[in-house]
Amino acid sequence: MRRTKEDAAKTREEVLTAAAEIFYENGVSGSSLEKIAQRAGVTRGAIYWHFKDKAEVLTALHREIRLPQEAIVDYAIEHGHDDPLGLIEQGAIEVLHILANDEHQQRVFAIMILGCEFTEHLSDAAQRIITANEEMFGKLQKLIEMADQQGTLASRWTINAAARALQCSMNGLFAEWLRSGKSFPLVDVGDRLVRSLVGSMRHGGAGN
Amino acid sequence: MRRTKEDAAKTREEVLTAAAEIFYENGVSGSSLEKIAQRAGVTRGAIYWHFKDKAEVLTALHREIRLPQEAIVDYAIEHGHDDPLGLIEQGAIEVLHILANDEHQQRVFAIMILGCEFTEHLSDAAQRIITANEEMFGKLQKLIEMADQQGTLASRWTINAAARALQCSMNGLFAEWLRSGKSFPLVDVGDRLVRSLVGSMRHGGAGN
DNA sequence: ATATTTACAATCATTCATGTATGTTTGTAT
DNA sequence: ATACAAACATACATGAATGATTGTAAATAT
Numbered sequence: 001m002r003r004t005k006e007d008a009a010k011t012r013e014e015v016l017t018a019a020a021e022i023f024y025e026n027g028v029s030g031s032s033l034e035k036i037a038q039r040a041g042v043t044r045g046a047i048y049w050h051f052k053d054k055a056e057v058l059t060a061l062h063r064e065i066r067l068p069q070e071a072i073v074d075y076a077i078e079h080g081h082d083d084p085l086g087l088i089e090q091g092a093i094e095v096l097h098i099l100a101n102d103e104h105q106q107r108v109f110a111i112m113i114l115g116c117e118f119t120e121h122l123s124d125a126a127q128r129i130i131t132a133n134e135e136m137f138g139k140l141q142k143l144i145e146m147a148d149q150q151g152t153l154a155s156r157w158t159i160n161a162a163a164r165a166l167q168c169s170m171n172g173l174f175a176e177w178l179r180s181g182k183s184f185p186l187v188d189v190g191d192r193l194v195r196s197l198v199g200s201m202r203h204g205g206a207g208n
Numbered sequence: 209m210r211r212t213k214e215d216a217a218k219t220r221e222e223v224l225t226a227a228a229e230i231f232y233e234n235g236v237s238g239s240s241l242e243k244i245a246q247r248a249g250v251t252r253g254a255i256y257w258h259f260k261d262k263a264e265v266l267t268a269l270h271r272e273i274r275l276p277q278e279a280i281v282d283y284a285i286e287h288g289h290d291d292p293l294g295l296i297e298q299g300a301i302e303v304l305h306i307l308a309n310d311e312h313q314q315r316v317f318a319i320m321i322l323g324c325e326f327t328e329h330l331s332d333a334a335q336r337i338i339t340a341n342e343e344m345f346g347k348l349q350k351l352i353e354m355a356d357q358q359g360t361l362a363s364r365w366t367i368n369a370a371a372r373a374l375q376c377s378m379n380g381l382f383a384e385w386l387r388s389g390k391s392f393p394l395v396d397v398g399d400r401l402v403r404s405l406v407g408s409m410r411h412g413g414a415g416n
Numbered sequence: 417a418t419a420t421t422t423a424c425a426a427t428c429a430t431t432c433a434t435g436t437a438t439g440t441t442t443g444t445a446t
Numbered sequence: 447a448t449a450c451a452a453a454c455a456t457a458c459a460t461g462a463a464t465g466a467t468t469g470t471a472a473a474t475a476t
Contacts, residue, residue, distance in 0.1 A: 010218070017321065024327075024328065025326045025327060026327050026329075027237070027325030027326075027327040028247050028325065028326070029235070029237035029238065029325060030325065030327060031310065034312045040309070043409075044320070084324045086270045098347075105216065114325070114326040114327075115325050115326065115327055116325070117235030117236065117237060117238065117322070117323050117324070117325060118235075118322035118323065118387060119232075119234050119235040119238060119322075119323055120231060120232065120233045120234070121234075122416055124260075130326045130387065130388075133388075134388075147236070153318050156403075156404070157400060157404075158400075158402065159282075159399075160392065160397075162400075163383070163398060164392050164397045165381075165397055165400060165401040165404075166379040167384060168381040168383075168384040168385075168401070169373075169376065169379065169380055169381075169401070170379055170380070171380045171383065171384055172376040172378070172380015172381065172383065172384070173373075173376040173377075175376075175380065176372070176375060176376040176380070176381065177376075177378070179326060179338070179341075180338075184368065187229060188369060189372045189373055189376070192364065192365060192369050192370075193369075193373040193376070193405075194366070196365075196373075196404070196405060196408035196409075197401075197404060197405070197408075199408065200404035200408060201403075202331075
């Protein structure tokens with residue numbers, strides 16, 4: 001029953017989508033490779049062929065999604081730096097729309113935030129998430145520093161506090177939205193939240 | 209080896225503190241009752257005497273943490289308040305100080321937020337957490353509604369959006385602080401965040 | 417055409433956590 | 447003094463998940 005290379009890649013993808021479903025339903029630790037295999041229509045042998053163990057399946061899932069925070073920063077970098085705060089605002093709102101419409105990213109993101117245990121001795125996948133988060137924070141920090149050097153950062157904010165506040169609010173917004181089963185309009189709430197926060201960070205602008 | 213009632217209550221407490229440690233280190237699903245028993249200096253028999261199963265140990269931990277600020281909010285809802293937004297701001301900042309100084313609450317919070325899997329078919333403990341969160345949201349909503357009826361809610365905010373934004377920001381703040389290993393000053397960042405947000409919600413105030 | 421991988425399936429042994437059942441000691445009520 | 451029940455410890459039975467091994471049919475290289 002040897003398959004061609006395309007077939008193999010297909011089963012690999014099917015395993016990953018099945019894993020996303022099972023992980024989402026039962027949590028990572030509550031999901032056995034047997035269940036994932038059944039959902040994918042293969043046996044555990046196939047999974048062990050493509051991945052070393054369950055943790056590697058999880059990291060593979062994580063590699064698939066671009067974290068929304070990264071998208072924020074990418075947007076800002078792409079569109080120049082004449083108004084860093086404005087770009088952060090626009091980028092954040094852009095990401096809201098993207099995440100609100102991409103169900104697969106929602107599911108994988110939900111797994112990472114809600115269905116995955118962050119422990120003291122972190123797993124490989126959890127470590128990747130934390131690292132990505134820290135990188136995003138660093139980039140946010142630099143953008144806000146640019147705003148500060150332009151004199152557009154309100155005096156009530158420090159660079160670090162502003163970057164943290166944005167990071168926490170965005171992550172909290174996504175997490176709460178997913179945890180609540182998308183029970184509130186993400187874009188609507190997020191839009192007001194981002195505009196208010198960034199507005200309060202603007203020197204001479206609102207909130208100072 | 210029958211113990212007196214005080215002895216029994218003591219071992220129960222020791223089991224709970226041990227459980228908090230083990231859960232924090234390994235995550236909930238990664239912790240066996242055997243490990244918890246060893247840490248507590250008892251056998252699994254003792255744990256099964258005091259609790260039905262692991263889930264009940266977790267809910268017992270969750271019952272322990274009750275934010276003192278809830279009482280303040282309850283009082284305000286019952287008796288009304290001349291400045292609901294100010295009360296929210298004050299209460300939130302107070303909670304920041306409390307949480308920043310109570311290591312046990314931090315640990316239990318970290319377990320609930322980071323070391324516990326929220327799945328589709330929720331466990332008993334996870335359901336309790338979600339319920340508590342929803343109750344908190346409801347109270348926030350009522351307070352903001354009071355502010356709206358007094359005409360102090362800025363027109364850029366709706367009642368629901370404002371309550372959600374506050375909830376998401378605060379939860380995100382705590383989660384990020386704990387996940388980062390308390391790598392940033394919680395009170396400092398939180399103080400600026402809360403004041404900016406509530407400020408933007410105040411009619412005629414900052415951020416409108 | 418043959419050899420050699422590839423891409424799995426099937427089976428097996430082992431570990432590990434759980435739940436339960438039972439034993440044992442000691443407070444406590446009478 | 448005795449009976450009973452509380453507060454555990456000990457032992458066992460079970461099932462589930464894992465990782466490893468082996469089998470195998472087809473694709474691909476030579």
